Every structure is written in C-alpha cells, then in structure tokens.
Amino acid sequence: MTRLNPVDVLILLLYFALVIFIGFYVKGSTNTSEEFFLAGREMSAWVAGLSFVSANLGSLELMGWAGAAYQYGMLATHWYWIGAIPAMLFLGIVMMPFYYISKTHSVPGYLHLRFGEGTRALSAVSFALMTILMSGVNMYAMAVVMQTVLGWNLTFSIWVGAGTVALYVMLGGLRSAIINEVLQFVLIWAGAATIPILGLIEAHGWTNLKAQIATNVGNTNYTHLWNTLGGFKDNPMGVHWTGIVFGLGFVISFGYWTTDFLVVQRVLSANSLRSAKMAPVIGAAFKMAVPLIVILPGLIALGLHNADGSMVFHLVPGSVAKVTGQHSYDDVLPLMLVRYCGPGLLGLGITALIAGFMSGMAGNISAFSTVWTYDLYGAFINKRASDKHYVAMGRWSTVIGMLVSIATAYLVMNAASIMDYVQALFSFFIAPLFGTVILGMLWKRATRAGGFWGLLAGTAASIGMFVWVRLNADGLRYIAMSPDARPMAENLYRALWSWLICVVITVTVSLMTTATPTAQLAGLVYGVTPLPSDGAEKLWQKPAFWAVVVIIVFFILNIVFF
Numbered sequence: 001m002t003r004l005n006p007v008d009v010l011i012l013l014l015y016f017a018l019v020i021f022i023g024f025y026v027k028g029s030t031n032t033s034e035e036f037f038l039a040g041r042e043m044s045a046w047v048a049g050l051s052f053v054s055a056n057l058g059s060l061e062l063m064g065w066a067g068a069a070y071q072y073g074m075l076a077t078h079w080y081w082i083g084a085i086p087a088m089l090f091l092g093i094v095m096m097p098f099y100y101i102s103k104t105h106s107v108p109g110y111l112h113l114r115f116g117e118g119t120r121a122l123s124a125v126s127f128a129l130m131t132i133l134m135s136g137v138n139m140y141a142m143a144v145v146m147q148t149v150l151g152w153n154l155t156f157s158i159w160v161g162a163g164t165v166a167l168y169v170m171l172g173g174l175r176s177a178i179i180n181e182v183l184q185f186v187l188i189w190a191g192a193a194t195i196p197i198l199g200l201i202e203a204h205g206w207t208n209l210k211a212q213i214a215t216n217v218g219n220t221n222y223t224h225l226w227n228t229l230g231g232f233k234d235n236p237m238g239v240h241w242t243g244i245v246f247g248l249g250f251v252i253s254f255g256y257w258t259t260d261f262l263v264v265q266r267v268l269s270a271n272s273l274r275s276a277k278m279a280p281v282i283g284a285a286f287k288m289a290v291p292l293i294v295i296l297p298g299l300i301a302l303g304l305h306n307a308d309g310s311m312v313f314h315l316v317p318g319s320v321a322k323v324t325g326q327h328s329y330d331d332v333l334p335l336m337l338v339r340y341c342g343p344g345l346l347g348l349g350i351t352a353l354i355a356g357f358m359s360g361m362a363g364n365i366s367a368f369s370t371v372w373t374y375d376l377y378g379a380f381i382n383k384r385a386s387d388k389h390y391v392a393m394g395r396w397s398t399v400i401g402m403l404v405s406i407a408t409a410y411l412v413m414n415a416a417s418i419m420d421y422v423q424a425l426f427s428f429f430i431a432p433l434f435g436t437v438i439l440g441m442l443w444k445r446a447t448r449a450g451g452f453w454g455l456l457a458g459t460a461a462s463i464g465m466f467v468w469v470r471l472n473a474d475g476l477r478y479i480a481m482s483p484d485a486r487p488m489a490e491n492l493y494r495a496l497w498s499w500l501i502c503v504v505i506t507v508t509v510s511l512m513t514t515a516t517p518t519a520q521l522a523g524l525v526y527g528v529t530p531l532p533s534d535g536a537e538k539l540w541q542k543p544a545f546w547a548v549v550v551i552i553v554f555f556i557l558n559i560v561f562f
Helices: 006-028 033-041 045-054 059-079 083-099 107-114 117-150 155-194 194-203 206-217 241-259 261-268 273-287 293-305 316-323 329-340 345-381 387-414 416-442 448-471 473-479 487-512 545-560
Strands: none
Touching: 006 083, 006 155, 006 345, 033 345, 033 387, 045 155, 045 261, 045 416, 059 117, 059 241, 059 293, 059 329, 083 107, 083 241, 083 261, 083 273, 083 545, 107 117, 107 416, 107 448, 117 155, 117 329, 117 345, 117 387, 117 416, 117 448, 155 194, 155 293, 155 345, 155 387, 194 206, 194 293, 194 329, 194 345, 206 293, 241 261, 241 329, 241 416, 241 487, 261 273, 261 345, 273 545, 293 329, 329 345, 345 387, 416 448, 448 473, 448 487, 473 487
C-alpha cells in the first residue's frame, strides 16, 4: 500500500532501540523475584494506572475493536464503557485490598490461599494457556499491519516483534514491561489520534458522519449505543441488551478486569495500598477516552464514500479475505493510517500500532512467566529452589513462552476476526474464574472442594458449548436464547452460562462439604478481615471519591450516546 519515508524508518528504528535499551537499563534492578515479577512494588499510582490500561491496549483494542466498529457500529463502544469501567472501579475499591494485603504474586496465588493447591493448579494452567494464545493474537495483528501497509512477510514480522519483546521482558521483568507500557501509552495516543481528527474533518463533523453511515449501510442502527438492543434483529451485532448487561457488563468485564493476572499484576506493583486502589480508578478515567482512537476510526471508515456515492472500503470477514484476497475487518486501522498520514506521521502511526501490539505481547508474556514460575514450577516441580533460581526460571520461561506464542499466532488466521477469537478465549477461561474468585472473596462458606469443582465445571461447560455450536450451528439459538442471535451474542451468553454453572456448582458442593475454619480465612474474605487504612484523610485523596466522579461521567456518556 505504501513505502516508508526515511524519516518514518528512523522513527520506527528509534522506538525499537529505545525499548531494548530500557530492558538493559533496568536489568541491574531486577535481581530478586520481587523485583523481577512485581517491579519491587515501587510503582506510583499514576505509573501503575497507566501501565494497567496500557497492558490492555494491544491488538484487541487497536485493530480488533476498530474492525468490530466497522462490522457492528457504535455497539463496539460497550466493550470500553459498560464492559470495563464498573469492573475497573470494583477492582480498585473492593478487591484490591485483598490482593494487596495478602502479598500474593498472582491471582492463582490468591486461589491457593483461599481454595488450596488443586484450584491453584487448575486456574494457573488455564491462565497460562490463555496468555500464550493472547500473546499470539498480538503477534499476528502486528504482522498483519506490516504486511498490509508495507508488504512485509508475515512470518518475518512475527519474529521481529516477538524477539524484541522477549529480550526486554527477559532482561528487565515486570519493571521493564511497565516502563515500556507507559511509553507505549503516550506513543499510541500521539500516533493514533491523527486518524479520528482528520477523519472527522473529512466527514464534516459527527452529525454528518452519522448521516453518511446511515446512507452507506441503509439504516441508523450503527450509530446508537442502547436503543437498538431491544431485540436480536434490531442491531448489527445480533445481540439483546441482557447479553450486553449481564454477559459483557458483569461476567466478562468483571472477570477480565478483576481476575486476569495480566492487568492485576500491574496494580500489584503499586508502592502502597492507596496507590493500588487509585491505579484502576486512574486507568478507568483514561479507558473512557480510548474509543476516540479505536472505535471512531472504524465508524469513519464505515461512513466514507466516493464521488459516485459508493463506499470507499468494502471489508469482509477474515476467512473470506484469506480466500479472495480482499481486505478484512481487522485491516480498518492500517487502511485509515495510510489514508491520512504522510511522511513522519505515517512512521509515528505505525510505531504507535506496533507499540500497542508489543504492549499486549509483553503484558501476556510477563504474566505467563510469573504464573508459570510461582504457581506451576515453584508450587509443583521445584518447591525449595533459591530466589535466584526462580528469577532465572522467570527469564527462561519468558523466552519459551514467546516461542510457543509464535506458534499460536497462526491460529488466529482461521478466525472471522480478532474479536471473535478473543471473546471466545475470555468465555473459556475468564468467566468461570471470576465466579470462583468472587465467591471466595465475598462468601466465607465457600470450601476448597467447592472452589475446585465449580471452576472445573464452568470451564468445561464453556468449552463444551463452543464445540457444540461448531458441530451444530443450531446450538447457537439455545445458548443465546434466540434464533436471531449472531456469533458475538454466543460469546456473551456462553460466558454468562459458564459463570452461572461455576457459581451453582461451587455453592452446592460447598454446602455439602465441611466449612473452612474462620480463623484460616483472615486476610482472604470480606467480613472476616479487618481492612487496613489506605492513609487517605481528605476527601480528594480518597480513591472512592474519584471512583464516584468517574462513574458519573460514565453514566453521562451512555445517556448522550444512547
């Protein structure tokens, strides 16, 4: 599609050099396991908060949801607002005190304290598998950008990105990943903000853009957030509001933001309990603005038309594009980048996209390294190794995890879009895990046997429903409760059912088994644990105050774009 100007090449090379330099620079301060896996718990609320939201700004955000916005319209914004904000605030205000004061290194580590070794092993294995698959998503997405924009070989692009991330995470651990994520956050905004600004100028404003989209697609359903969710047939996503509110807004959202160690690990690096509570609140505030650089480009592409009135971009599902050679939904962002960015800006834009993909890779690989070292290797293979040995294992597992991720990158090619693939993974692993964690944290009667069997049943049920629909497409109507439901609805309702199954089994088995003595639940369960003060005295210092401010803005945005 284009060739890089020398100044664009220079910007890209400087970025790669800088991230590798950061890895070497911080290597000397990552000699202990606490430093390597949790950055020494020295991060301020702002650094932890920006890293918290940046770790999620990978391919799922930049390419996946830009493509989803072209495919489904403004409904994609739900994954940023109701699908993120309430859960992020809940993590900071309610759950973070338990994670932080227990001094656990991971979410499986918390489950070990609460439910024992069996639940820890099951959650660690499922989480490790998910992080490897998600890292592969980011690799593939970055390679697609380089192939679409510059014509680079897909395999070459995957190996360049993987090698760079593996090097700086192996050298500097979580500290290196966090510093780079903050850098990447700034680059993403600097590089990606150009597209919506120039796109709105070309479309002559938001109101005119909505009219253009309605003309191109034949209806106005693509530019509303809520008022088309009354029926499965009324919106392009083929989903009902119950799926958005309960499947996404509760199960998937709370499951991801409160139990996915990829993001929780960043908050655990905070230097105090108040910083740990404030970090998700700060992250939530920035998260609300991300649709400007992700969803809006997809909508602009949907509304662009030629002089004869035809659409500029005719994009198709990934499986179709692979056969026909057309551009897929996931190509929206690189296509828009080439359309609006000239020399210099193009280099900055491509660097911003690569920064996002590398952020996603680094987040998943650093989380995988921690869970593998502490919750699998250290817990079941070598329990008595020295701290130095565990750091070495963390470095080696980073390299091995990245090599396995490269293999998984090629699996994404068979998905209709990146988002379909990612949402399926979330429903497998995140939804049932949330059921186990939330019951363990809020209900003292939950027992070890209940936690294990509930998590196993929820995970197995989710995978079973996925296989059922793949073998018999008619199964979708039963899972999503409507013959008019579409694949994205299946993901949301499958997550909801798997969570419910996990909760029901956990409660049933817990009531049939011996309760854990209350004395053993101190520091692990609400109602049993006295929460320490976070040191905030004035109103404006309290994380809860800022959480209320964020939630008010959240409701206003949903009303404005109803």
